[in-house]
Amino acid sequence: MLLDIRKDTPRPVFRQICDQVSALIDEGALAVGDHLPASRVLARRLGVNRSTVVRAYQELWALGYLESRSGSYSTVRERLRPRAVNSPADSAFPWRDVIPETARDAVRTLEDHPRTAPPPEGVISFASLAADRSLCPLDDFARCLRRVLKEGGSALLDYGDPAGLAELRDAIARRMRIHGVKVGGDGVLLTGGAQHGLELALRAVAAPGAKVVVESPTYSMALPLVRMLGLEPIGVPMKADGLDLDVLARVLAAERPALVYTIPNFHNPTGVTTSQAHRERLLATCEAHRVPIVEDGFEEEMKYFGKAVLPIKSMDRHGLVVYLGTFSKVAFPGLRIGWIAAAPELVRACLALLRFGHLSGSTLGQAAVARFCADGCYEAYLRRIHTVYRRRMTTLLRALRDSLPEGVEWTQAQGGYTLMLGLPGVAPDREPEVLEVLADAGVRVTPGSLFFPSQPQHVHLRLSISNLDEAAIAEGCQRLGAGLGRVGRR
Amino acid sequence: MLLDIRKDTPRPVFRQICDQVSALIDEGALAVGDHLPASRVLARRLGVNRSTVVRAYQELWALGYLESRSGSYSTVRERLRPRAVNSPADSAFPWRDVIPETARDAVRTLEDHPRTAPPPEGVISFASLAADRSLCPLDDFARCLRRVLKEGGSALLDYGDPAGLAELRDAIARRMRIHGVKVGGDGVLLTGGAQHGLELALRAVAAPGAKVVVESPTYSMALPLVRMLGLEPIGVPMKADGLDLDVLARVLAAERPALVYTIPNFHNPTGVTTSQAHRERLLATCEAHRVPIVEDGFEEEMKYFGKAVLPIKSMDRHGLVVYLGTFSKVAFPGLRIGWIAAAPELVRACLALLRFGHLSGSTLGQAAVARFCADGCYEAYLRRIHTVYRRRMTTLLRALRDSLPEGVEWTQAQGGYTLMLGLPGVAPDREPEVLEVLADAGVRVTPGSLFFPSQPQHVHLRLSISNLDEAAIAEGCQRLGAGLGRVGRR
Numbered sequence: 012m013l014l015d016i017r018k019d020t021p022r023p024v025f026r027q028i029c030d031q032v033s034a035l036i037d038e039g040a041l042a043v044g045d046h047l048p049a050s051r052v053l054a055r056r057l058g059v060n061r062s063t064v065v066r067a068y069q070e071l072w073a074l075g076y077l078e079s080r081s082g083s084y085s086t087v088r089e090r091l092r093p094r095a096v097n098s099p100a101d102s103a104f105p106w107r108d109v110i111p112e113t114a115r116d117a118v119r120t121l122e123d124h125p126r127t128a129p130p131p132e133g134v135i136s137f138a139s140l141a142a143d144r145s146l147c148p149l150d151d152f153a154r155c156l157r158r159v160l161k162e163g164g165s166a167l168l169d170y171g172d173p174a175g176l177a178e179l180r181d182a183i184a185r186r187m188r189i190h191g192v193k194v195g196g197d198g199v200l201l202t203g204g205a206q207h208g209l210e211l212a213l214r215a216v217a218a219p220g221a222k223v224v225v226e227s228p229t230y231s232m233a234l235p236l237v238r239m240l241g242l243e244p245i246g247v248p249m250k251a252d253g254l255d256l257d258v259l260a261r262v263l264a265a266e267r268p269a270l271v272y273t274i275p276n277f278h279n280p281t282g283v284t285t286s287q288a289h290r291e292r293l294l295a296t297c298e299a300h301r302v303p304i305v306e307d308g309f310e311e312e313m314k315y316f317g318k319a320v321l322p323i324k325s326m327d328r329h330g331l332v333v334y335l336g337t338f339s340k341v342a343f344p345g346l347r348i349g350w351i352a353a354a355p356e357l358v359r360a361c362l363a364l365l366r367f368g369h370l371s372g373s374t375l376g377q378a379a380v381a382r383f384c385a386d387g388c389y390e391a392y393l394r395r396i397h398t399v400y401r402r403r404m405t406t407l408l409r410a411l412r413d414s415l416p417e418g419v420e421w422t423q424a425q426g427g428y429t430l431m432l433g434l435p436g437v438a439p440d441r442e443p444e445v446l447e448v449l450a451d452a453g454v455r456v457t458p459g460s461l462f463f464p465s466q467p468q469h470v471h472l473r474l475s476i477s478n479l480d481e482a483a484i485a486e487g488c489q490r491l492g493a494g495l496g497r498v499g500r501r
Numbered sequence: 502m503l504l505d506i507r508k509d510t511p512r513p514v515f516r517q518i519c520d521q522v523s524a525l526i527d528e529g530a531l532a533v534g535d536h537l538p539a540s541r542v543l544a545r546r547l548g549v550n551r552s553t554v555v556r557a558y559q560e561l562w563a564l565g566y567l568e569s570r571s572g573s574y575s576t577v578r579e580r581l582r583p584r585a586v587n588s589p590a591d592s593a594f595p596w597r598d599v600i601p602e603t604a605r606d607a608v609r610t611l612e613d614h615p616r617t618a619p620p621p622e623g624v625i626s627f628a629s630l631a632a633d634r635s636l637c638p639l640d641d642f643a644r645c646l647r648r649v650l651k652e653g654g655s656a657l658l659d660y661g662d663p664a665g666l667a668e669l670r671d672a673i674a675r676r677m678r679i680h681g682v683k684v685g686g687d688g689v690l691l692t693g694g695a696q697h698g699l700e701l702a703l704r705a706v707a708a709p710g711a712k713v714v715v716e717s718p719t720y721s722m723a724l725p726l727v728r729m730l731g732l733e734p735i736g737v738p739m740k741a742d743g744l745d746l747d748v749l750a751r752v753l754a755a756e757r758p759a760l761v762y763t764i765p766n767f768h769n770p771t772g773v774t775t776s777q778a779h780r781e782r783l784l785a786t787c788e789a790h791r792v793p794i795v796e797d798g799f800e801e802e803m804k805y806f807g808k809a810v811l812p813i814k815s816m817d818r819h820g821l822v823v824y825l826g827t828f829s830k831v832a833f834p835g836l837r838i839g840w841i842a843a844a845p846e847l848v849r850a851c852l853a854l855l856r857f858g859h860l861s862g863s864t865l866g867q868a869a870v871a872r873f874c875a876d877g878c879y880e881a882y883l884r885r886i887h888t889v890y891r892r893r894m895t896t897l898l899r900a901l902r903d904s905l906p907e908g909v910e911w912t913q914a915q916g917g918y919t920l921m922l923g924l925p926g927v928a929p930d931r932e933p934e935v936l937e938v939l940a941d942a943g944v945r946v947t948p949g950s951l952f953f954p955s956q957p958q959h960v961h962l963r964l965s966i967s968n969l970d971e972a973a974i975a976e977g978c979q980r981l982g983a984g985l986g987r988v989g990r991r
Contacts, residue, residue, distance in 0.1 A: 066877070069877075069880065069881070069884065070877065070880060072884070075679050075809065089808070103818075103819045103820065104791070104793065104819045104820045104821040104844060105791070106820075106844060106846040106847050106850075107846065109706060109759070109793065110705055110706065110846070110847070110850045111704075111705075111706075111707070111708035112708070113708075114704060114705050114850045114853065114854055115850070117850070117853035117854055117856075117857055118849050118850055118853040120853070120857075121849075121852065121853040121856055121857075141659055141660055142659070144654075144655040144656065144659055145655075147654075147655035147658055147659075149650075149654055149655050149658070152658065153647075153650050153651075156646070156650070157643075157647070160639075160643050160646070161643075164634075164637075164639055165634040165635075165637035165639050166634065167835060168637055168639070168642065168832075168833045168834070168835045168836060169631055169632070169634055169637075169834050169835050170631055170829075170834040170835060171835055189565050203693065203859050204859060204860055206857075206858065206859055206860045207858060207859050210857075210858045210859075214601075214604060215600055215601075215604050216599060216600065216601075217601070218601035218602070218603075219709060219731075232857065232860070235857045236857045236858065239853075239854065239857050239858075241709075269599070301594070301595070303594065303599065318579075319565065328593075329593045329594045330593065330594045330596075331594040339660075339860075342658075343658045344658065344659050344660045345657060345658045345659050345660060345661055345861075345863060345864040345865060346658060346863055346865065347859065347860070347861070347862065347863045354594060354596060356596040356597065356600070357596050357600070359608050359611075360596075360600045360604045360605070360607070360608055362608075362611065363604065363607035363608040363610070363611040363729075364604055364607055364729065366607075366611055367607055367610075367611075367696075367700075367722065367725045367726045367729050368696065368697060368700045368726065368729075369693050369694060369696055369697050369700070369837065370694055370696045370722070370829075370837070371835075371837070372837065373835060373836055373837045373863055373866055374835040375835055375836065375866065376863055376865065376866070387556070387559075387560065390559065390560065390562075391559070394559070394562070
């Protein structure tokens with residue numbers, strides 16, 4: 012067996028042995044039953060360490076090339092060959108006829124709205140709504156992760172409680188109580204983020220074919236989810252102070268929807284936060300029609316302006332509010348941890364759907380976040396980002412006043428990351444043209460059409476400050492002003 | 502302000518300050534606008550470090566008790582009170598009338614089959630199918646986790662590719678190629694475990710109301726999932742060499758099911774591994790009827806006996822096999838990482854369902870496992886557990902021969918963790934009695950009824966060796982023998 016091992020290349024020696032032996036077997040130069048030299052012999056011959064050869068043989072065994080017998084790995088093994096190659100090009104099965112309409116519709120939506128690529132160099136992007144990586148409390152989190160792994164050991168890599176780690180559910184219940192929601196850890200179900208919470212809540216409350224009320228505009232990812240579950244979204248207009256409650260009352264009476272989905276804080280995309288009085292009227296309206304509310308509190312912790320307003324859930328005497336929370340918008344999007352707080356019966360239904368769909372969530376991440384909360388890191392982190400975002404949002408609101416041409420409207424965000432521009436007189440079908448003009452001006456925004464269940468009266472654009480510092484916000488607004496000044500009105 | 506701080510209790514001093522100040526505010530002893538003593542003053546008065554007081558004030562701020570102004574935290578803040586308390590007991594909303602039948606059915610199943618409590622002291626349990634924690638490669642994993650977090654930083658805590666981390670998809674594709682499945686990383690979709698993969702595959706292939714073929718018996722968690730999605734399971738009997746293919750052909754012709762769900766390796770619960778010839782015939786039968794196969798390869802890496810058999814997917818020329826894999830059964834159940842390998846069109850449909858249901862998976866866990874694979878830890882771990890489980894299964898098969906009374910049958914596992922006992926002549930409604938007799942004998946097993954889509958002819962029991970050493974297996978089999986000897990036949 013002739014091998015050509017080079018020590019002056021970056022490829023490790025054991026990999027080189029592995030590559031060359033497997034090639035000899037693949038080419039038939041080594042046949043089934045052939046013996047390889049003992050590791051000691053080959054090591055001497057190649058002038059390498061014996062452990063290097065052993066590692067290569069172990070690898071070859073793992074790859075299915077060698078037999079493993081009483082500690083040695085030296086016989087070429089019979090490898091079964093696939094009878095036919097299934098390359099993608101060979102895919103003749105008529106999947107198109109098989110995949111149900113709801114799933115095909117989801118594919119189309121996905122393809123229509125691919126994840127946006129990072130903006131080109133020099134472009135200022137108001138499009139990203141992910142937490143700012145430069146503010147990520149990485150060191151604290153890494154420390155918490157190390158500690159829980161040291162203390163919890165392999166139990167954290169094992170199946171966990173399907174409802175989620177008790178320590179984290181308790182920590183969340185404590186935070187919910189700060190927001191006026193009296194709930195214990197057993198009233199909290201951990202989910203794989205707010206999107207997963209919304210999916211479970213929709214499935215637990217609405218059977219396929221049902222109608223659901225959404226705000227118009229609403230969170231862009233809610234619409235394809237609603238449709239994917241075979242539900243029909245009915246948009247009720249957002250006004251400057253939240254959902255139009257008169258329209259809502261009429262819709263509840265006429266359409267008998269299965270639920271109302273609402274985002275009372277820093278509404279995505281408009282940034283509107285509703286008043287305590289609006290929340291009370293919304294709840295009373297839904298109570299009167301016995302229609303459950305799904306309250307998306309995705310940025311409950313982003314109240315850095317003005318007076319605190321309590322969640323609708325805090326006033327929910329009858330238990331018809333299903334509250335969705337998440338750590339993703341504020342701190343750790345990639346850990347996929349959110350929660351549902353709701354009446355016990357509804358929590359049980361969501362738990363059953365979660366259990367049979369997923370078995371459980373990821374215990375390790377849950378444990379690290381629980382520790383992050385218990386150690387006070389979460390509060391400290393919130394204080395830090397509040398200061399940052401209060402400054403950013405103040406800058407944005409001032410810069411919009413200074414920079415935008417007359418006739419452009421915008422919502423007054425009271426926290427969170429986003430607000431929405433409206434271009435009255437600019438027909439909605441001109442959205443692509445507007446985006447192009449703005450791209451030419453060196454600024455990117457999110458098109459409003461993503462957020463409306465049906466076509467709005469004019470073009471809307473969402474701005475997010477989650478990933479821009481103050482200088483970029485000011486400069487971005489000047490570019491926005493310059494670009495929008497070139498958009499003619501009809 | 503009078504505080505009573507004790508340094509001789511386990512409760513940290515800053516928490517004691519926090520508790521007592523918040524109580525004073527809650528009781529009205531401190532009113533809105535009241536000033537707290539400066540931290541320096543209070544620290545001196547209490548005889549504690551100033552930083553302790555600062556930490557308590559920060560906590561009180563985070564809890565909403567204090568205003569935060571120019572770096573000080575010393576004014577009592579107006580806290581909004583919930584208008585009404587929503588305790589669980591107050592839940593009057595008629596959820597029972599609202600929750601759809603499929604979800605209510607899932608709740609009933611969940612309540613009928615609660616997660617089993619750990620066995621009482623002294624009882625030998627053949628019931629657990631979780632990976633043995635004592636074999637968990639914790640140190641290697643922790644090292645991989647530290648390294649990727651150091652190298653990848655905050656990007657690993659941010660939203661990731663909805664299809665999953667490219668490095669891990671590539672690593673999985675390489676492992677799939679070892680098993681004869683020619684697929685690239687772009688043909689692999691990461692899921693939150695095999696259960697999640699099965700959920701996505703079922704939803705992408707079968708519309709509600711459709712029939713799906715399952716093995717009888719089959720994986721116990723597949724049945725409630727199938728029903729929860731509004732699908733109807735049709736059981737086709739398992740024989741000693743796998744699905745009864747004659748019955749299958751008749752069912753495919755008569756019932757036009759949307760798919761066939763099969764577990765060709767170490768079938769759960771029977772432990773049966775089908776032959777290459779059986780796989781070829783199964784595939785040909787499904788191809789002839791143009792019915793997709795969902796192949797559950799949950800223990801592909803647990804072939805520690807006999808000759809390797811390639812997955813059905815390796816022979817799939819037309820792309821009608823949807824392959825499900827997972828890291829959960831072998832290594833890291835709690836990380837919730839599995840995958841789907843299938844034709845591009847089907848992968849896209851599953852991706853769309855995953856994206857709108859979850860946005861993405863957990864990047865951090867995926868990165869750690871990718872590193873675990875790249876560093877050769879996974880292969881080394883597999884070698885180690887193969888040795889362990891080969892011994893355990895050998896012990897089990899021998900001990901059953903030695904210990905069980907005549908008339909008891911069992912399947913011949915060729916790897917994996919499980920096999921199944923059959924008690925011909927013992928009517929299925931006597932299962933609770935049999936379990937009780939065995940409990941009295943000090944041994945626990947999993948009742949077979951969980952695995953059958955419809956009632957079997959007699960009592961079955963599943964044995965798993967995943968968490969028992971050889972001595973416990975031998976002793977457990979003696980107890981099984983003693984217990985089963987007391988079960989009369991009718």
